[in-house]
Amino acid sequence: MLAVWIAAAFALGLLARQLGLPPLIGFLTAGFLLNASGIERVPALTEVAHLGVLLLLFSVGLKLRLRNLIRPEVWGVALLQFGVALVVAFLALRGAAGASLPLILVVASALSFSSTVLAAKVLEERREIRAFHGRVAIGILIVQDLIAVAILGVNDGRAVTWLTALVLLLPLAQPLIRKLLDLAGHGELLVLLGSVLALGIGGYGFEAIGLSGELGALLIGMLLATHPKAVELSDSLWGLKEFFLVGFFLSIGLTGLPTWHTMELAVVPIALLPLKVLLYFLLLLGFGLSARTGFLAGLGLATYSEFGLIVMAAGVEGGLVPAEWLVATAIAVAVSFAIAAPLSRYSHDIFTALERFLRFFERDRRHPDDEPISLGRAEIVIAGMGRVGTGAYNHARELGRKVVGLDSDLGKVEKHLSEGRRVVYADAEDPSLWHRLNLDQVRVIMLALPDAEAKVLASEQLRRRGFRGLISATYVWPEEQAPILAAGADITYNYFAEAGVGLAADTFEALAPGGESRPNRQPRPATPAKPTIP
Numbered sequence: 001m002l003a004v005w006i007a008a009a010f011a012l013g014l015l016a017r018q019l020g021l022p023p024l025i026g027f028l029t030a031g032f033l034l035n036a037s038g039i040e041r042v043p044a045l046t047e048v049a050h051l052g053v054l055l056l057l058f059s060v061g062l063k064l065r066l067r068n069l070i071r072p073e074v075w076g077v078a079l080l081q082f083g084v085a086l087v088v089a090f091l092a093l094r095g096a097a098g099a100s101l102p103l104i105l106v107v108a109s110a111l112s113f114s115s116t117v118l119a120a121k122v123l124e125e126r127r128e129i130r131a132f133h134g135r136v137a138i139g140i141l142i143v144q145d146l147i148a149v150a151i152l153g154v155n156d157g158r159a160v161t162w163l164t165a166l167v168l169l170l171p172l173a174q175p176l177i178r179k180l181l182d183l184a185g186h187g188e189l190l191v192l193l194g195s196v197l198a199l200g201i202g203g204y205g206f207e208a209i210g211l212s213g214e215l216g217a218l219l220i221g222m223l224l225a226t227h228p229k230a231v232e233l234s235d236s237l238w239g240l241k242e243f244f245l246v247g248f249f250l251s252i253g254l255t256g257l258p259t260w261h262t263m264e265l266a267v268v269p270i271a272l273l274p275l276k277v278l279l280y281f282l283l284l285l286g287f288g289l290s291a292r293t294g295f296l297a298g299l300g301l302a303t304y305s306e307f308g309l310i311v312m313a314a315g316v317e318g319g320l321v322p323a324e325w326l327v328a329t330a331i332a333v334a335v336s337f338a339i340a341a342p343l344s345r346y347s348h349d350i351f352t353a354l355e356r357f358l359r360f361f362e363r364d365r366r367h368p369d370d371e372p373i374s375l376g377r378a379e380i381v382i383a384g385m386g387r388v389g390t391g392a393y394n395h396a397r398e399l400g401r402k403v404v405g406l407d408s409d410l411g412k413v414e415k416h417l418s419e420g421r422r423v424v425y426a427d428a429e430d431p432s433l434w435h436r437l438n439l440d441q442v443r444v445i446m447l448a449l450p451d452a453e454a455k456v457l458a459s460e461q462l463r464r465r466g467f468r469g470l471i472s473a474t475y476v477w478p479e480e481q482a483p484i485l486a487a488g489a490d491i492t493y494n495y496f497a498e499a500g501v502g503l504a505a506d507t508f509e510a511l512a513p514g515g516e517s518r519p520n521r522q523p524r525p526a527t528p529a530k531p532t533i534p
Contacts, residue, residue, distance in 0.1 A: 002042045008034055009246050022341040024121070027249035028334050034250075049251040051199060052244030053117055053306075054217040055237055058198030060120045060138065061221020062230045063129045065411065073287035074139035080283055081140075082147055085112030105151045106315035110329050111269060111276075113148060113305035116141045116214065117248060118337055122344045123300065126451060131408045131427045133296040136284070140301065145215050148307040166209055167219075174223050181229055190229075194237045197224075214307075226411065252306075252334050265328035269304060270335050277302045282361070291358040292351055299347050303336040304329070348457060375424075375437060378404035382446045383428040383458060385412055385421075388474055388495055389448035393421060402441075428454060434461045439469075447473035447489070452480040456487040463488035 008030040016026030089107040119137055120129070128134040177197065184193045198217045206216025224230050280298035285291065312329045315321040343350065351358070375381060380396050380403040382389045389405060396403040405423035407413055416423035426433055428449055445462060447455045455473045462471060472491040475481050481492050 002044055004039065005030075005034065005042060005045060005250055006246070009250055013246075020342075022122075022345060024118075024249050024341055025338050027246055028252055028337055031250040031252055032334070045247050045251055048244050048247030050203075050213075050248075052241060052246070052248045053214055054198050054203040055195075055241035056117060056120055056124075056245060057214050058194070058202055058217040058221040059234045059237060059241060060124065060129060061218040061223075062225055062234045063124075063221075065222070065225050071139070073136060073284060073289060075143050076287060077136075077280065077283045078140045078143035078147070081279060082108065082112045082144070084279060085109075100320070102318070103315070103320045106311055106320055109148060109151055109311040110304065110308040110332075111272065113144045113308040113311075114141060114276075114301040115303040115305045115333070115337065115340075116145060117245070117306055118303050118340060119300045121245065122341065126344075126453070128408075128427075133293045133300070133427075136289070136293065137297040137300040140280075140297075142215075142218065144305070145212060145218075145307060148212070148305075148311055151311050167206070167211060167216075170219065170223065177220075177223060178227055181224065181227055181233065186232065190233060191236050191240070194233050195240070197221075198237070248306075249337075252330060252337070259324075259327075262324050262327040262331060265325065266331035266335065269329070269332040273302055273336060273339065281358075285361055285363060288363055291355070291362050295351050295354075295358055296347050299340070299350070300344055302340045302343065304333045306333065309333055375404050375439070375442065376402075376422075377441050378402050378422075379441055380404070380444045380446070381406060381439075381442050382448060383407075383426075384448035384450065385416055385423050386448065386450065389446070390416070390421075392446050392448060393423075397421075428458050434458070434465055434467070439465075439467055442467075442469055444470045444472070447471065447484075449474075452476075452484065455489070456483050459484060459487035459489045 009027050012026035012030040012033075013023035014026070016029070017023050085108040086104065088111060089104045093104060093107060116138075119141060123129045123131075123134045123137065129138060180193060181190075184190045197220050202217035202220035203213035205213075207213040224233070227233075277298045280301050281294045284294035284297055289297075309326075309329055312321065312326050316323050316326045380401050382393050382396075382403065383406045385393065385405040385407040389407075393403055393405050403422070405416060405421060406426040406428055407416075407423060408425065408427040410425055413423050413425045428447070445458075445467070447458055449455050449458070452475060455475075459471055459473065470491070471489045472493065473484050473489045474495050475484060475492050476494065476496065481494075484492055
């Protein structure tokens with residue numbers, strides 16, 4: 001029976017992709033259709049869904065740093081937004097008999113919480129978890145998860161025991177966990193260790209002491225965020241995580257069959273989604289964030305939460321709310337996913353279209369992370385300081401060029417600065433970034449970003465602002481090359497092919513020591529350059 005669910009998820013996920021939608025929309029649809037057709041729910045599917053969520057949040061934690069999340073714009077916005085939801089719930093239930101505090105908390109959680117899973121997945125796919133708006137959105141979600149844990153404790157009457165205090169000892173275990181990560185190597189042991197940490201210690205370990213397993217997986221990942229193998233560990237778990245997450249999106253459609261009445265109930269929270277995004281946007285602007293950051297973060301939070309669904313289920317079990325409210329909440333969650341996923345995918349384009357209007361609401365005083373960036377007298381800019389970008393930077397510096405690197409990962413920025421490279425924090429996908437920079441001295445911009453869409457966006461914005469220098473960009477898959485060139489790039493390089501050329505050239509040079517005749521080095525595959533560099 002599990003094979004039927006997997007086959008249905010694949011078929012509808014493929015259909016969604018052909019229609020230009022994220023595959024998860026197809027997974028959600030598959031859940032509802034299979035549920036409506038009367039096919040029984042497979043018990044293993046619930047477990048698979050839970051494992052997928054734990055692995056996802058563990059991977060997200062590997063890319064986050066606690067000091068970047070404990071900021072006023074994070075916990076302030078989360079608490080204020082939940083306060084507004086409490087007021088709305090109180091006013092809505094004021095005339096209802098027995099509108100107790102637990103009932104108000106349940107309804108407020110259903111209205112205010114946003115989906116950690118969907119936001120994390122979309123941000124991870126776009127490589128924006130470490131971008132400023134990504135860090136803000138994830139931080140708000142973490143605070144909401146903590147609130148959800150507290151509400152669950154109030155509703156089921158569980159008191160915090162001494163076992164819960166064991167979580168305070170977690171930092172003491174960090175050296176041991178980091179040592180195990182060093183010993184695990186780079187193969188299957190690394191995958192097994194990541195699974196043990198995410199599912200065993202973070203997931204079921206936290207649940208055993210009365211806390212949320214999702215929160216535990218996230219915190220365990222954050223303990224290892226500064227480890228040199230954090231990115232490798234996240235990559236090694238990618239396929240496993242993606243497979244299990246299919247179960248999560250399928251399970252959303254299995255909460256209950258919708259009726260006309262539950263559909264009518266779901267209309268209210270769905271209609272409130274635009275107001276929810278607007279509230280996030282205005283609160284973030286109030287804390288000094290730019291219109292772009294507030295819009296992108298707010299749009300990423302434009303969902304209802306699986307945690308709200310869990311809290312609602314606890315309310316139904318405790319007799320606080322009717323069972324049909326749970327089904328209505330599940331419908332609202334699924335519809336919010338279907339709306340938010342494609343909107344988040346085109347969030348940068350939507351902001352560009354609305355930029356002039358949204359900028360009107362910005363405050364005069366800007367947040368430090370949204371301030372303009374100076375490039376000094378640099379003539380070469382490298383966006384994306386990973387392995388490829390770092391190699392390009394070192395080579396340009398050896399040639400005596402004035403070069404500066406840009407990266408949206410604060411961890412990488414700090415590492416490069418400590419090693420003597422001039423690298424500044426900047427989000428190359430920010431449509432307004434290239435317009436805020438003074439590029440008069442810049443002759444070359446190299447785009448070594450990991451995401452193809454980011455390189456297309458950056459090339460478009462550079463040409464739109466009138467940059468006439470050379471733009472070069474890397475690509476991996478053949479179908480990525482044409483869009484990058486069409487957006488304005490002059491040269492594209494497939495660095496997998498370049499690695500082979502470099503290996504052959506160095507080997508041939510080693511065969512002819514002492515300056516003797518050497519085989520000619522083959523030209524690197526690239527599109528012809530338009531401008532020249534003096």
